[in-house]
Amino acid sequence: MTDVLWSLEEVRAALAPDEVIGEPPAGFAGVSFDSREISGGELFFAIQGVRMDGHAFVADALEKGAGAAVVSAPTEEMRSAGPLIVVEDTLKALEALGRAARARTAAKVIGVTGSVGKTTTKEMLALALSALGRTHAPPGSFNNHWGVPLTLARLPRDVDFAVIEMGMNAPGEIAALTAMAQPNVAVVTHVAESHIGAFDDLAGIAAAKAEIFSGMAPEGVAVINADAPHSDILIEAARAAGVSRIITTGADEGADVRLLRAVNDARSGMVSAEALVCGTPASFVIGTAGEHMARNALIVLAVAEALGLELAPPMQRLREMRPLAGRGQRHTLHLRGGEALLIDESYNANPASMRAALAVLGEIVPEGNGRRIAVLADMLELGEQGPALHAGLAEAVDAAGVDVLCTVGPLMANLHSAVPACVRGPHMSEARELEAFLKEVLRPGDVILFKGSNGMKLGALVRALTEAFAPERNLA
Ligand SMILES: Nc1ncnc2c1ncn2[C@@H]1O[C@H](COP(=O)(O)OP(=O)(O)OP(=O)(O)O)[C@@H](O)[C@H]1O
Ligand SMILES: [Mg+2]
Structure with a gap:
């Protein structure tokens, strides 16, 4: 059963369903809540979205070959379409599976939050860390109350690194996500005006980002962009959460991973950078334009340092980084x-x-x-x-x-x-x-x-x- 992501036994143990209707297969190849993605053998979760209720797509998912559907309101149509796993709340069930994934994995989990640059940094980390081991990262942003549990639930058994993006619009949201992901390394890329809705000022935004440190795994390491406004709030929160180490990044002399020079060849879209990683010189090329990309790359080096990894292989991968769709x-x-x-x-x-x-x-x-x-x-x-x-x-x-x-x-x-x-x-x-x-x-x-x-x-x-x-x- 090498391509089995979840055995039925594991799913039963994680979800503690009220009822199982029909005969689900012994294992599931994947997890999805979008019936358009179903190719065969997945466990489909019927999640209530902003506009749509996934229960409307259960029959479709089962007909397309999903192994079973996790539902809270089974109907006759669903019953006749295939096996159902009945729970009270399907989102909570997905979270439970996400937590089970976190509990069973030996991977180092890297959580990434910040006002800008989360997806870019997540992609850079995934690219760089894949030089040293099998790496799992979600496509796109997938950073909210359903994206994070889905990403965790999709975590293969045998990866070395998992990179999880965490976003928020209000206080408390990152705390909930980090409690699920329990990062070994928690990153704050930046503090800036974005998704400002529920916040009075940047200090409030910094405090909400700092929630990421509250859910860390034991011996967790914080990686903080010290050039971000209110980085003192972040550092203080990391200390208060009892992290084992704080690694700061930035251009400032005091930064642990410090940018010395970033030479932008803006037309080719490459940046050549020099940095000091805890005193050790490092020079590297990033395949995406802008000093901000060099700053994101510092975070990659800081994460490698946090995990005690060799620096050269991930650093060399940065040259292969390319701008993401709609982002440069x-x-x-x-x-x-x-x-x-x-x-x-x-x-x-x-x-x-x-x-x-x-x-x-x-x-x-x-x-x-x-x-x-x-x-x-x-x-x-x-x-x-x-x-x-x-x-x-x-x-x-x-x-x-x-x-x-x-x-x-x-x-x-x-x-x-x-x-x-x-x-x-x-x-x-x-x-x-x-x-x-x-x-x-x-x-x-x-x-x-x-x-x-x-x-x-x-x-x-x-x-x-x-x-x-x-x-x-x-x-x-
Ligand atoms: N360190 C940075 N400083 C400023 N801008 C950045 C930085 N990193 C990336 N960007 C730019 O910010 C924009 C958003 O990038 P990205 O999608 O990585 O952010 P995000 O935090 O994931 O956003 P979202 O909240 O939408 O998920 C892009 O235009 C990107 O090029
Ligand atoms: Mg994003």
């Missing part, structure tokens, strides 16, 4: 007469990541008479501070040497009016309204950055342009 991916636009460079940051935006992306744009020197064009859309979930945080980007736009600023959305109107008139391009309420303008004005040599919250739909605009200026179209 680059496209060449084939215009009549030459090429333009498009940087797609359409997935996510908050003030910290906007500044990081603008800094990268500023480091690229446009070719010929090309220009730096920034298409910036609203940063969502910033609460009352939204307008001021948008206007506050004017300095970063200026420092990046942006020639044309196009803005999208009501909040970005604040930035549009805060920049000098000579920089102002059009301001639109919706992204697609910029398509015709951009197709008209783009010229060879231009470097164009798209950045905004995913809900602002800049991704569709990026697709429209990459399709319109695909290589085969404009060779004539």
Whole structure:
């Protein structure tokens, strides 16, 4: 049974079901709550989502080959579709399976939280640690009250490292996630304005991130970005939680893993960095542009140090890191007469990541008479501070040497009016309204950055342009 993730006995022990209907198989190959993913042999959990109740997809999942479905409200239709494991609360059941996975694994678990850079750092860690052992990490963000238990429940028996992203919108959420994941190493990437909803200020956000230290495994190590605002709150919380060691990262002289130099070859999208890892010199190349990526890489080195691993193999892997979809991916636009460079940051935006992306744009020197064009859309979930945080980007736009600023959305109107008139391009309420303008004005040599919250739909605009200026179209 090498490809059995969970035996039926283990599932019974973890879930303590009220009833088992029909004859589930002796083992399950995977765990899922999305019937579209079912390929055969999985244990399907019917979870109540924001819009949909997974119970509506139980029959579909079983028909597609799920071994059994975990449900709280069995119906005749479900009974006739296949075996059912009946529990009171299906999300609690998934959490229970996640806890069982944590209890049975010998893997070192690395928990990653922070206001920005969680997924990027998770991917960097997964890439780097896979140089030294089998590594499990979820796809995408998967960082909330269902993503974390699902990731744990999917943890194979025999991995060496598990990297778990943890996100939050309110106090208490990280505490619940860390209690489930019990990280051996807990990372806080950054403290910044993002998902600000329930918080008055950055200190409150820092305190909520610091909850990650409350659920650690014995002898746990904290990795803290000491350059983050209120890192003192993080360090204090880690101490109070009784961690065995705190490793700080950053550019400051006092940082344990200290960035000495980051040389950005912005056009190729690589960064060469030098650091001191607890006094030992380290130099490495990261395959994604920006000093912020070098800072994320410090965290990778700190985690290796925390786990007592060799530094060289994970460090060498960083060269293979590539920008994630919508987070810095680059496209060449084939215009009549030459090429333009498009940087797609359409997935996510908050003030910290906007500044990081603008800094990268500023480091690229446009070719010929090309220009730096920034298409910036609203940063969502910033609460009352939204307008001021948008206007506050004017300095970063200026420092990046942006020639044309196009803005999208009501909040970005604040930035549009805060920049000098000579920089102002059009301001639109919706992204697609910029398509015709951009197709008209783009010229060879231009470097164009798209950045905004995913809900602002800049991704569709990026697709429209990459399709319109695909290589085969404009060779004539
Ligand atoms: N250390 C950093 N400082 C500033 N920006 C960063 C940093 N690391 C990554 N970013 C940028 O922040 C944005 C979000 O990155 P990422 O998806 O990794 O964050 P996240 O914390 O996982 O976000 P979410 O809360 O949506 O899950 C991207 O534009 C990314 O390039
Ligand atoms: Mg994420």
